Amino acid sequence: MAFNTQSGTPHTFGTPSHGHYSTSSSSRAAPPSQESQQFDIVDWYPKFQSCHRYFLDHAQHSGPVQALSAFINIQLPYQKQPNPVLSAASSSPRSAGPEASHLRQPNPFAQGQSAAHAQAVSLIPYIRRLVATGHDTPAVLHGFFGDDWVSGIGELHEIERRNYLFAAKSTSWMKVKQSYDMSADETVPFLRPLRDASEKEIQAAEAGWSEWLAMQDWMLGPRAPETMGRSSRVKREQE
Structure with missing residues (x-):
């Protein structure tokens, strides 16, 4: 199960013909290895922000992403209650515009509402769930995180794949599953061996x-x- 990446926004499922990190688009070319090029976190961050915005503004509202998220049992930000996040801007403290700042009144629930800010949404749980269920194909990652996914979340994806290998090596299937469960309503429905x-x-x-x-x-x-x-x-050494 994978996303068709022929357009900027995923709309159908298909089988990608490319391998890991390999696509026909230069904007999604395979990233250089850490041996050949030092990872620059300052250059990386704008690409990561692009992936974050795409996920909140587009991906979570698309049918294929919603369908796959339901299948692997993980809630999207707009489904999080009581503080859903609908987009990268709508939940921002600045969404009302600077001219309206003087109209805001002190809010005793501000701490609770801050959890709904877009910046509080982490992409890591979604990458982990895709890896553990074997759905971390290039097409799916593009569907979730957009054209900048290789440079934006590619390093994080590689790290989470390695973490999954470490988890499988270090303990039992049951404990690995428990470590990939989230809330009681978002348990991982199945685990698959690391893909490709x-x-x-x-x-x-x-x-x-x-x-x-x-x-x-x-x-x-x-x-x-x-x-x-x-x-x-x-x-x-043997003890």
Whole structure:
């Protein structure tokens, strides 16, 4: 199940012909690896904001996104009660315009209402749910987060895929499921193995897992093993 990305706004489901992070559009080209280019968080942030606005203003109101969200049992911001977020602007404190600021009265419920501000909406739960249910295809990610998804949430997507591998390696299926459940009404209905994992991705996860094992054994700084950062594993000492 995936989104058709022939237009700017998703409207039908289809099967993408491209692989992970690969599309025909230059605006959605595969991001350079961290080995070849240093990640610049300042350059990244405007792209992330673009994805955030697209998700709130367009994606959450489209039929395919609503259908898939219902299937994987996660509420969209406009469904969150009692403080729904309908768009990136409608819930902003500035939405009434600067000329109306003098008309605002102190609101004893301001703290509760602040949760409805668009800035409070995190994209991470949606990325996690797509990864865990095997729906994190390029077409679906484009449908949720727009044309800037590769540069805007691509790094976060890679991190969450790695986290999913770590979760599966570290504990049982039941505990993994519990960690991906949200509220009682938004439990994850199913878990699927990581979609289209590549050998390069698995090797990177192995290296990251080895670093974590080294952390558990305090093999840090001058004690760090010589193989740290390579694909070989760190062998833990038997207790």
